[in-house]
């Protein structure tokens with residue numbers, strides 16, 4: 001796709017303002033800005049505690065031009081369910097209720113509320129911007145932190161010893177109508193997914209990789225490049241899944257080795273070659289598992305076609 | 310607008326925002342800032358003519374074809390010619406070569422050159438009353454005339470031959486450069502007000518003193534038209550002919566009898582033109598070259614075409630004697646060569662292997678080992694440098710009011726270099742005449758005029774009427790490392806359409822047909838638009854701080870420095886190196 005087409009496909013309306021207090025080069029506001037462009041002004045944001053609670057500005061400020069409800073850390077999905085119910089009572093089916101939560105608020109403390117909402121198929125769009133740790137409180141590890149990463153609670157001498165939780169599979173297992181991954185480096189893919197999600201009723205889940213310069217320890221201007229490299233290395237495949245069973249890659253290209261991606265980040269600086277190989281093996285394992293999901297979805301579709309014919 | 314009094318009672322106590330974060334001037338955090346900055350693309354810097362290639366490619370991408378042509382015509386009076394016969398060093402420097410394959414700049418240029426003439430003439434300043442004489446109507450002379458006319462001067466070109474064009478007219482074969490194309494280009498040059506008088510050999514038909522006395526300045530561009538001698542025994546025999554004379558003869562419409570077997574001696578464009586012309590006249594042709602293919606000065610594409618048309622090559626071989634029987638050439642005795650250490654030209658020096666001689670049968674030998682200047686025919690008071698006229702940076706000779714350029718000087722022998730030299734001298738002459746008229750001129754502005762600081766010059770910069778608005782322009786060249794190739798997709802380069810070699814070798818119709826208009830426009834879209842903002846808006850899209858907005862006051866973009874935190878994401882993501890992070894102005 002040519003550049004011009006990207007600009008043409010990004011809605012012009014700005015629903016986020018300058019003057020927010022994210023760190024320089026932070027991906028989290030880029031993600032918010034793009035998602036709101038796709039959703040438009042008829043959106044209510046529910047935001048559990050996170051960096052974004054700060055980015056949104058101290059009272060009486062807001063960096064969003066849409067209503068924003070700050071919620072307790074563990075209550076994103078539950079609060080959104082309530083907001084949705086209130087809107088429905090008013091007959092407003094048009095407004096999107098958007099949960100905007102970090103990985104801590106999604107993978108860990110908010111998971112039970114999210115699972116409950118997904119199980120009830122609440123009519124909400126849940127976006128997790130994933131910077132792979134509790135950044136706002138000083139880079140503590142979460143269950144989204146990748147194996148081998150140094151954080152303030154898993155320092156380089158004893159780095160993260162568990163692999164990142166497969167949150168998309170967990171949500172897919174709830175058989176919600178739509179779940180997908182996206183990154184800030186792929187604006188058209190992101191916009192398409194949000195636009196698609198907006199039109200669907202029920203629980204929709206978007207997992208957006210959002211690199212964090214101070215937390216991952218890279219240069220401020222490398223944010224987009226890091227997200228791009230994560231996709232190219234297969235660390236963060238761009239996929240979508242409908243009703244928990246129709247898996248599809250939305251971008252697939254030649255896979256690159258994971259080493260250069262890791263080497264760009266200070267949080268992996270302590271890793272030796274052997275550990276990089278281990279990470280590569282895990283990335284490959286996950287990639288192959290994803291490919292099998294996609295392929296079996298494809299053959300299911302072929303199968304049903306054959307039956308229909 | 311907060312809730313009204315009665316509403317407050319219904320809503321539980323809750324803090325409600327009443328202002329935006331715009332009150333925070335987070336721009337105060339930064340220690341570097343982005344600056345939109347147009348630089349110079351390497352194709353442009355590598356072109357000996359000096360052409361805003363990145364600029365016209367960008368206009369083409371926007372579908373502004375006529376404007377693209379006019380931008381090209383500002384700098385290059387003969388794009389139809391260079392699009393066909395230039396060795397296109399622009400493509401060697403093209404950044405896209407580091408990605409997949411270079412943009413076919415020559416084909417795009419050719420398409421633009423073949424378009425109809427501009428309906429509106431290029432802008433001309435008020436006429437100036439000084440007169441300039443130009444001797445020689447090759448590319449150097451015509452370029453100088455064209456640019457001087459564009460600066461308002463009254464220009465007369467004197468040409469010894471019956472038609473203008475220099476080597477383009479006299480020697481370069483029709484199947485590479487149809488005369489109709491050349492005629493069109495010269496028509497466009499005339500339309501700028503240039504007077505061309507043919508059949509006047511200055512120094513013969515018109516004395517040098519009268520030219521020097523009657524004009525305010527003179528530009529000498531007589532080229533280099535004498536075949537270099539082989540200095541081989543038997544060279545004067547019948548059947549051993551100078552290649553340039555042969556080509557000129559054929560271009561005049563003659564078809565000299567060559568016999569069956571023709572051997573061409575040499576490895577430059579003249580040699581290849583001789584060989585391909587001989588093939589078209591039914592001969593079997595062998596090119597004898599004393600080095601290897603890699604060292605051949607001929608344009609590589611031409612060598613390949615020659616091969617396709619059946620021309621054979623014998624590398625590492627040189628003639629040492631010609632054998633005749635009863636006044637007719639029979640054979641060429643050759644010596645095998647090997648390559649020694651590099652010589653002054655940087656190419657490896659050929660050394661004869663004395664023990665290894667062999668003989669090749671030949672009915673005709675065409676010698677094409679280079680053309681030399683005829684300095685006896687130019688005023689004797691002008692300083693020389695070996696076999697060339699010595700000129701300074703602006704083309705000035707040692708003679709007052711006399712300038713020179715092209716093949717008669719120590720310049721690379723190419724059409725593009727000649728066009729560049731003519732342009733440089735036009736600026737030199739303008740500068741000189743303005744100075745003479747008491748107008749202020751920059752003491753040494755040449756560096757500023759050179760695109761990317763390399764050899765060529767920009768007359769647009771000299772005239773100061775660039776139609777393209779440039780953001781904080783600098784003269785740095787954007788290299789591949791300065792681009793962000795993640796935003797580009799691979800795309801196959803379009804190859805020129807060509808006549809089938811069987812058809813090609815049977816006549817003199819043009820072999821290389823270039824690209825269709827649509828093909829050329831598609832090819833132009835492969836251009837990265839290095840160094841010029843093409844409004845892709847990726848900087849705006851990726852800015853985490855919403856600090857870049859579509860511009861006002863004619864700027865493409867405005868940066869809200871009150872909010873830009875200086876993260877540099879815009880500069881890193883700009884595909885074409887259009888943003889510089891700088892401390893300047895903070």
Ligand SMILES: Cc1cc2nc3c(=O)[nH]c(=O)nc-3n(C[C@H](O)[C@H](O)[C@H](O)COP(=O)(O)OP(=O)(O)OC[C@H]3O[C@@H](n4cnc5c(N)ncnc54)[C@H](O)[C@@H]3O)c2cc1C
Nearest residue numbers: 445447448449469475476511531532715716722723724727
């Ligand atoms: C066979 C051949 C093939 C070539 N192929 C290529 C190619 O493919 N690509 C490329 O880039 N370059 C090519 N070249 C080189 C290129 O043609 C020359 O470098 C270029 O033409 C030089 O331009 P010029 O204006 O200096 O001189 P010329 O083109 O030689 O023009 C000089 C003109 O001055 C006239 N003249 C000379 N003395 C007088 C006088 N006293 N009074 C009036 N008129 C005079 C001559 O008649 C001639 O018309 C080729 C050259 C030859 C010979």
Ligand SMILES: Cc1ncc(C[n+]2csc(CCOP(=O)(O)OP(=O)(O)O)c2C)c(N)n1
Nearest residue numbers: 049050051073102103104105133134135136
């Ligand atoms: C119940 C509760 N525990 C702890 C906190 C402190 N707290 C605020 S934000 C945050 C980290 C959030 O991490 P994540 O959800 O990943 O978002 P990020 O800050 O990384 O964007 C924590 C621990 C809190 N607000 N509430």
Ligand code: SF4
Nearest residue numbers: 022023026051135212
């Ligand atoms: S800590 Fe990381 S996620 Fe939080 S605002 Fe800064 S860059 Fe963004």
Ligand code: SF4
Nearest residue numbers: 352403404836837839
């Ligand atoms: S990509 Fe375009 S602007 Fe860049 S060097 Fe090549 S032709 Fe020139």
Ligand code: SF4
Nearest residue numbers: 842843845846848883
């Ligand atoms: S990213 Fe695109 S719009 Fe921005 S400066 Fe570069 S070329 Fe221009």
Ligand SMILES: [Mg+2]
Nearest residue numbers: 102103133135
């Ligand atoms: Mg986090």
